[in-house]
Amino acid sequence: MTDVGRLAAGIVDAEPGPPPRQIQVVPLRGLPIVAAVVAFVIASIAGNWLWALTFCHVVGGGLWTAVDLFVGLIIGPILRSLPLPARADFTARFMPKMVLLMPTLVLMTLAAGFQLALKEGNLAPTSPNHAWLVVSYCVVGVMAVIALGVLSPANIAVLFEMRKPRPDGAVIAQLMRRFVATSGVIGAMQVATLIIMTRVATQ
Amino acid sequence: MTADQNHVAADPTAVPARPAGRRFPPVAELAVVSLALVVIGGVLMASYVPRRPPLGLPAGIAAVSAVLILGSAILLGRLPRFAWNRFFLVFRWALLAYGISAGMIAFAFIRDHTRGAPLALVLVMLAIYALDVPLIIAFTVARYASPPQEPG
Numbered sequence: 001m002t003d004v005g006r007l008a009a010g011i012v013d014a015e016p017g018p019p020p021r022q023i024q025v026v027p028l029r030g031l032p033i034v035a036a037v038v039a040f041v042i043a044s045i046a047g048n049w050l051w052a053l054t055f056c057h058v059v060g061g062g063l064w065t066a067v068d069l070f071v072g073l074i075i076g077p078i079l080r081s082l083p084l085p086a087r088a089d090f091t092a093r094f095m096p097k098m099v100l101l102m103p104t105l106v107l108m109t110l111a112a113g114f115q116l117a118l119k120e121g122n123l124a125p126t127s128p129n130h131a132w133l134v135v136s137y138c139v140v141g142v143m144a145v146i147a148l149g150v151l152s153p154a155n156i157a158v159l160f161e162m163r164k165p166r167p168d169g170a171v172i173a174q175l176m177r178r179f180v181a182t183s184g185v186i187g188a189m190q191v192a193t194l195i196i197m198t199r200v201a202t203q
Numbered sequence: 204m205t206a207d208q209n210h211v212a213a214d215p216t217a218v219p220a221r222p223a224g225r226r227f228p229p230v231a232e233l234a235v236v237s238l239a240l241v242v243i244g245g246v247l248m249a250s251y252v253p254r255r256p257p258l259g260l261p262a263g264i265a266a267v268s269a270v271l272i273l274g275s276a277i278l279l280g281r282l283p284r285f286a287w288n289r290f291f292l293v294f295r296w297a298l299l300a301y302g303i304s305a306g307m308i309a310f311a312f313i314r315d316h317t318r319g320a321p322l323a324l325v326l327v328m329l330a331i332y333a334l335d336v337p338l339i340i341a342f343t344v345a346r347y348a349s350p351p352q353e354p355g
Contacts, residue, residue, distance in 0.1 A: 026296070038303070041307070042310065045310070046314065103304070107304060111307055111308070114249070114311060115315075118252065118253065118315055123253060124253070125254070137246040138246060141242040141243065141245070144242055145239045148335075148336045149234070149235035149238050149335075149339055152336070152340060153340040153343035153344070154343065157340075157343045157344045157347055160348070161347055171347045175343075
């Protein structure tokens with residue numbers, strides 16, 4: 001049973017419990033993969049390499065949207081129905097991976113997408129896609145502010161809290177509420193992205 | 204083992220500090236608004252690419268954003284007891300990560316021949332972004348950490 005599991009509604013007992021959970025906030029083994037992806041994106045932009053730009057944008061964007069919707073619509077509700085210890089165990093394994101995965105996917109998608117749009121002439125004011133792309137900037141902007149300003153800090157703060165000898169359940173619950181509160185907006189923005197991108201691809 | 208853990212583990216009978224209950228000035232809130240403004244400014248600039256964008260509105264937005272992050276930093280600096288070790292531990296790594304991210308975006312703009320005042324404005328916005336996000340993350344982590352005990 002985890003430390004978090006022994007906490008009821010944020011009440012921390014004073015007795016010494018099991019040793020603190022070993023959580024690596026940033027999984028170091030994943031960093032070379034991130035570095036390789038970033039290097040590939042930079043090379044794609046520097047070379048204005050159509051296939052690589054398309055690959056980065058489509059693969060990154062597809063995974064970003066799929067992961068966001070899957071976590072929000074499938075994993076989230078299942079997680080909320082689990083007992084607290086199971087939830088804590090899952091969170092401790094899941095969130096460090098998200099710390100690396102999501103920023104990498106976002107960077108890959110946006111950097112390659114902007115370059116691709118420029119190369120294909122979709123950013124030109126005369127392009128029928130121009131207005132759609134400006135709308136997509138706004139959608140991405142909303143998601144960026146939520147992800148960078150609200151969710152990412154909560155994610156990392158939860159992991160730090162869980163590393164403590166006696167994690168405070170109230171702190172974790174307070175931080176996790178941010179995910180619930182923003183999941184609807186993120187879901188709506190991702191659906192909007194799907195609509196915009198399929199429009200852009202077919203005009 | 205961190206300073207926090209030492210502090211808690213030193214006396215198992217002590218009632219653990221509850222940083223969750225402490226009220227803080229709106230450090231993170233100001234930084235989030237600053238980030239949102241930078242994003243809006245970035246969207247405005249990007250919507251004109253490949254043309255030269257009018258700079259008045261984005262520059263004004265960037266200026267307000269800079270004032271907000273400065274205000275956030277001032278509020279942060281005035282906190283009487285705060286887990287500064289934890290703050291700077293997180294801040295420097297986040298700064299590295301978001302510095303790289305900002306660098307990549309700057310590279311894309313330079314690669315696409317953005318020059319002169321528009322480039323300067325983009326770089327200012329990216330600098331604010333690269334400070335905003337680490338500040339928000341580090342503050343959010345450190346506010347729930349126990350500050351080191353004062354001597355005596």
